[in-house]
Structures are given as structure tokens and as C-alpha cells.
Amino acid sequence: MEAGDLALRSSLRLRYLLAAAAAAKISIEASRKILTAGEIVVLRGRVRGAEHADRVRIVNQRGRTVAAARTDARGRYSARVRPWYSGAFRARSRGKLSRPVELRVGAHVKTRLEWVPLFGEAKVSGRVRPAHRGGRVWVSLERNGKPLLKRRVALRNGSRLVFHFRVRDPGSYRAIVRFDDARHVPSRDASRRLRTRMPRLSQGARGPSVRRLERRLARLGYHLTGVNRSFDYRTADALRAFHKVQDMNRSSVATEATWRAMASPRRPRPRARHPRLHVEVDQSRQVLYVVRRGRIRKVLHTS
Numbered sequence: 239m240e241a242g243d244l245a246l247r248s249s250l251r252l253r254y255l256l257a258a259a260a261a262a263k264i265s266i267e268a269s270r271k272i273l274t275a276g277e278i279v280v281l282r283g284r285v286r287g288a289e290h291a292d293r294v295r296i297v298n299q300r301g302r303t304v305a306a307a308r309t310d311a312r313g314r315y316s317a318r319v320r321p322w323y324s325g326a327f328r329a330r331s332r333g334k335l336s337r338p339v340e341l342r343v344g345a346h347v348k349t350r351l352e353w354v355p356l357f358g359e360a361k362v363s364g365r366v367r368p369a370h371r372g373g374r375v376w377v378s379l380e381r382n383g384k385p386l387l388k389r390r391v392a393l394r395n396g397s398r399l400v401f402h403f404r405v406r407d408p409g410s411y412r413a414i415v416r417f418d419d420a421r422h423v424p425s426r427d428a429s430r431r432l433r434t435r436m437p438r439l440s441q442g443a444r445g446p447s448v449r450r451l452e453r454r455l456a457r458l459g460y461h462l463t464g465v466n467r468s469f470d471y472r473t474a475d476a477l478r479a480f481h482k483v484q485d486m487n488r489s490s491v492a493t494e495a496t497w498r499a500m501a502s503p504r505r506p507r508p509r510a511r512h513p514r515l516h517v518e519v520d521q522s523r524q525v526l527y528v529v530r531r532g533r534i535r536k537v538l539h540t541s
Contacts (some may be wrong), residue, residue: 263287264294264336266329272342275322275368279341281305285331288313292331299326299338322368323421338455344425347375349415351429354405355446356436356497357454362401362413365428369396376416377401381409407501408452410435435499441490443469451492455480455498461538479539482523 256537273279283298294306294315304327305317319327326338351365362377368472373393379386393407399415412431437447444467452465455476462476474490481488483506484499506525508518511532518527519540527538 242365260386263448264329264331264334266327266336266339268327268339268341271340273321273344275343275422278318278320278529280315280316280318280325281329282341283315283329285313285329286314287325288331294329294331296313297328297330297335313440324423327419329487334461337444342422345417345419345422347415347417347425347427349399349413349427349429351411351413351432354411354434355450356405356408356434356501357450358405360405360411362399362403362415362429364399364415365398366393366399366417369393370419371396371433373397373417373419375399378402378414378416380414380529381407383410385523386411402505405434408498410437434497439469439492439495441471441474443468448473451497452476456499458503458505459537461536475539479525479537482525482539485523485536506534506537508532 263286266281267283269280269282283293285292288309290309290311292309294307294309294317295303295315296307296319298304307315307317309315315329321341321343324341324343326340328338329336329428334521346367349362352363354360354363365374366373366442370393373396375392375393376388377391377399378388387403389401391399393399403410408431410431413429415427416424416426431495439448439451446467448469449465449467452462452473456462456465458480460476460479462472464472477492478488478490479495480500480503481496484504485497486499506520506527508529509527510516510518515530518529520527523540524539526538526540527534
């Protein structure tokens with residue numbers, strides 16, 4: 239190895255040692271290194287050889303001052319900062335910098351499962367701070383503690399979360415929202431568990447629960463004209479026909495057992511496939527089937 243190379247390496251090594259020695263004159267540490275965006279963390283340390291009330295500035299990795307403090311008689315200082323992004327922070331005093339302290343910051347994520355109507359549409363809402371234009375979150379759903387689905391959802395205005403899903407089965411539901419990007423460590427929030435709504439309904443009832451009941455009966459093929467929010471005699475007849483086919487109590491009142499049966503119902507089959515359009519009557523259950531092309535298209539209550 240040539241003498242010039244040795245001299246250059248020695249010079250670089252000396253500069254490194256001098257820089258390290260200068261940095262070692264100011265220490266810095268954090269009260270905690272993993273936190274949520276917007277939370278306060280205390281950065282403290284000591285400036286060796288400092289005079290009482292010497293000014294100490296806390297700078298981020300871009301060199302911007304984010305907090306300031308004064309040393310005490312022993313050269314100690316303490317400053318409070320509220321970081322919104324992950325990064326390195328240093329203490330600066332008398333033109334010298336401390337070694338960096340790394341703070342890992344997760345975004346502030348809040349989520350809520352607002353309602354879980356069986357055979358209806360449930361809503362997951364939430365917010366992420368700070369706002370991230372074009373940001374996305376992972377939304378996971380659980381039913382009875384088991385994974386149900388997972389979707390990547392775009393944030394509205396960079397911060398608001400709105401996600402809808404169909405509730406096809408009864409149970410206990412929970413939503414989990416997870417967010418991370420280049421400037422944040424992964425963070426998540428989970429909603430409280432909500433059970434599906436399965437209200438008791440009878441003739442004269444009104445409201446969205448009646449509409450969901452009627453819509454489900456119609457989709458299962460039970461004859462019902464005028465799906466609306468009103469439980470009338472037509473709803474009662476369709477419900478009675480459903481109970482008969484399911485070998486349940488032949489009533490016109492919807493109970494929790496009714497809702498559960500509609501989630502996984504027994505589907506009747508025709509006795510004959512021809513002619514293409516014909517009618518069959520099940521005398522034991524007292525229901526009438528309209529059969530078209532080998533499939534039961536309508537089920538009607540009869541006696």
C-alpha cells in the first residue's frame with residue numbers, strides 16, 4: 239500500500255474520531271421510542287461543559303428546529319416534542335450536534351363498526367391522522383372470531399374511511415383497520431364486537447327491519463308483492479309459508495329462529511320436471527309451488 243493512501247486513511251480516521259468526540263459532548267435520549275402520531279415524547283440529555291441556561295435546540299432529520307430548552311446548572315436539558323412522522327432527532331448546542339435518536343411513529347387510526355343488520359348493509363367508518371393524500375388502509379372483518387374478508391380501501395380526502403359490506407350470516411362481527419406507509423410504522427385499531435340484529439316482528443310492524451325480512455323472503459322465492467317497510471297480511475302469508483317449508487312452528491311472527499333459518503334455509507325441490515310450467519301442492523306442509531323448467535320459482539301459503 240502506498241504512503242499517500244495510508245496518509246489519506248489516517249486523516250479520515252482522525253476526522254471521524256474528532257467528529258465522534260464532538261458529538262459525544264451532547265447526549266440525547268427519548269422517554270419512549272415507539273409512539274402514535276401526535277403524542278408527546280420527552281427528549282432529554284446533557285451538554286458537557288455547558289453553562290447554566292445555555293440554549294439547546296432539538297432538530298429533526300431535515301435540520302428544522304422542533305423544540306428548544308435551557309440547560310440547568312449541571313448541563314442537563316429536557317424538551318417535549320409532538321412528532322407526526324417517524325425520523326431521527328438530534329440536540330444542537332454551541333454549534334455541535336448529538337448523535338441521533340430514532341423515533342418510530344405510527345399514524346393515529348380510529349375505526350368504528352356502526353351497525354350489523356342481518357341481510358342488510360353494515361358500515362365501517364374511521365379516520366387516519368395525519369391525512370395522507372391518496373392513502374389506503376387494509377380493512378379486515380371477523381365473524382365469531384374468525385377471518386371473514388380483507389379489502390384494500392382508499393381514504394376519502396386522505397383521512398376518512400367508509401366501507402360497506404353485506405351481512406349474510408348471523409354472528410358477532412368486528413372490524414380491524416391497519417395503516418402504514420414509508421413515514422410511519424404499522425398501526426391498527428379494532429372496533430368493538432357487534433352482534434347481528436334479529437328483531438321479533440309481527441303484523442303491524444314497520445321500519446327497515448321489515449324491509450330486510452320481506453326482501454329476503456322474496457329472494458328465497460316466497461310469493462310477496464310490494465316489498466316495503468310495512469308488515470301486512472301479505473308479509474304474514476309469505477312468512478307462514480316459509481315456516482311450513484322449514485318444518486317450523488306455522489306462525490306469522492318472525493323470531494330469532496326465523497332469521498337464522500333464513501340465513502341457511504331448506505330449499506324445496508319439485509316432484510316433477512315436466513311440463514315446463516306447472517303447479518305442485520305439498521299437502522303435508524300446505525304450500526303451493528310454481529315450477530318452471532324444473533325449478534321452484536314461487537312458494538305460496540295455502541290450506
